[in-house]
Amino acid sequence: MENTQREPVITIRGLxxxxxxxxxxxxxxxxxxxxxxxVVLGRSGxxxxxxxxxxxxxxxxxxxxxxxxxxxxxxxxxKELRNLRLKIGFSFQNSALYDSMTVRENLEFPLVRNVxxxxxxxxxxxxxxxxxxxxxxxxxxxxPSELSGGQRKRIGIARTLILKPEIMLYDEPTAGLDxxxxxxxxxxxxEVKEKYQTSAIIITHDLTCAKETGDRVAMxxxxxxxxxxxxxxxxxxxxxxxKSFYDYNFIQ
Numbered sequence: 047m048e049n050t051q052r053e054p055v056i057t058i059r060g061l062x063x064x065x066x067x068x069x070x071x072x073x074x075x076x077x078x079x080x081x082x083x084x085v086v087l088g089r090s091g092x093x094x095x096x097x098x099x100x101x102x103x104x105x106x107x108x109x110x111x112x113x114x115x116x117x118x119x120x121x122x123x124x125k126e127l128r129n130l131r132l133k134i135g136f137s138f139q140n141s142a143l144y145d146s147m148t149v150r151e152n153l154e155f156p157l158v159r160n161v162x163x164x165x166x167x168x169x170x171x172x173x174x175x176x177x178x179x180x181x182x183x184x185x186x187x188x189x190p191s192e193l194s195g196g197q198r199k200r201i202g203i204a205r206t207l208i209l210k211p212e213i214m215l216y217d218e219p220t221a222g223l224d225x226x227x228x229x230x231x232x233x234x235x236x237e238v239k240e241k242y243q244t245s246a247i248i249i250t251h252d253l254t255c256a257k258e259t260g261d262r263v264a265m266x267x268x269x270x271x272x273x274x275x276x277x278x279x280x281x282x283x284x285x286x287x288x289k290s291f292y293d294y295n296f297i298q
Contacts (some may be wrong), residue, residue, distance in 0.1 A: 052079040052080055052081075052082075053079065053080045054077045054078065054079055054080075054113075055078055055079065055080050055114070055115055055212065055213055055245045056076070056077065056078040056101060056112075056113070056114050056115075056213065056245070056247070057076075057077055057111075057112075057113040058074055058075060058076040058077075058097075058101075058110070058111070058112050058113075059075055059110055059111050060073055060074075060075065060109060060110035060111065061073070061074035061075075061097075061100065061107050061109070061110035061111075061112065062074075062107060062108045062109040062110055063093070063096055063100065063105070063107050063108055064108055069269055070092075070093035070096050070269060071093045071096060071097060071100075071107070071269050071270070072268070072269030072270055073110075073269065073270045074097065074110070074266075074269070074270055074271060075270075075271065076264060076271065076274075078213075078245055078246075078247060079245065080245055081239070081243060081244075081245055082245055082246075082261045082262065083235065083236075083239055083245075083246045083248060083259050083260055083261050083262075084246070084247050084248070084260065084261065084262050084263075084264060085247075085248045085249075085250060085255070085256040085259060085260030085262070085263045085264070085277075086098075086247055086248070086249050086250075086264050086266055087250065087251065087253075087256050087263055087264065087265050087266065087280075087291070088251065088265065088266035088267060089251060089267075089291070090251065092266050092267065092269075093266060093269065094217075094249040094266055095139075095217055095218075095249060097247075097249075097266075098136075098215045098217060098247055098249055100112055100119070101114060101119065101134075101215065101247070102131060102134055102136055102215060103119050103120075103122065103127045103130065103131065106120055107120065114130060114134070114213070115130065115133060115212060115213070117130055132160055132209055132211075133211055133212045133213060134211055134212075134213045134214075134215060135203075135206030135207060135209070135211035135213065135214045135215065135244070136206060136215050136217070137199075137202055137203050137206055137214065137215065137216045137217060137219060138202065138217055139217045139218040139221055142202060143190040143198060143201060143202060143205070144190075145189065145190050145191060146189075147189070147190075148186070148187050148188065148189055149177070149182070149185050149186050149187070149188055149189070149190070149193075149201055150173055150186045150187060152190070152201065152205055153172075153173045153176060153177065153201075153204060153205050153208055154169055154173060155205075156205060156208060156209055157169060157172055157173075157208050157209065160209060161209075172208055173186070173208070174186070176204040176205075176207045176208050177201075177204055179204065179207060179237070179238070179241060179242075180200040180201070180203055180204045180207075180234060181200065181234075182197060182200055182201060182204070185197060185201070194227075195222060195223055195227070196223050196224075196227035196230060196231065199219065199223065199227075199231055200231070200234060203219075203234065203238065207238065207242060210242065211242075211244060212244065212245065213244065213245050213246065213247075214235075214238060214239075214244045214245070214246040214247075215246070215247050215249075216235065216246060216247070216248040216249060216250075217249050218249055218250055218251075218252075219231050219232075219235060219248065219250065219255065220232065220250065220252045220254075220255045221250075221252075228252065228254065228255065229254075229258075231255075232254070232255050232258040232259050233258075235248065235259045236258070236259055248260065253292065256277060257277045260276075260277060261276075262274060262275060262276060263275065263276065263277050263280045264280075265280055265288060265291070267287055267288075272285070272287065272288070273285070273288060
């Protein structure tokens, strides 16, 4: 199906964001369509994480519009923003798990806090279902310190899935992981899209991650997207800034 016939779940137009004299985003335009994984590629400090924080309403833009699931994010009040965030799964770079809680308790926490009147059997079923989806049912009674970095990343993703979000925002999902675990996380991101029918923005500077998970890739440089398309379309170029990014990553 062509993008023109698909419904956008995120529409960004003319987005600007500065921190003092640091002009991070300078005219960003982006559409994310339903059921699509869009990778935002760029070097560290180019504003990739700032972009998804604005989408989630964690930061406010200086100029421009961000529409998520039909809502203009900057115009929402606190309650409306909270309701919108329940439809957005945010996978943080450091997994953001509570060290003092078991895996089960980490997963129960967002569910019990946001969904009223759940029976114990429903909570158990939800926890076991998402743990099974990320292949870590056996870790249910462990604490985060007993898990590997890759396992913590998976549990972090499971915790966002428990509220059945429509949109996933992944912030550097493969950062700090060994190559084999990176491949497993890439595979999991694709499985999440298929199983949960999510749309996603994946922030990364890992080209293998971009190639494996992205239906489309958007290259962020100098505060705006300089090229958007499939992985092959973006990197089939003589544009020096894109070529140097590709070469630096040593991808085969």
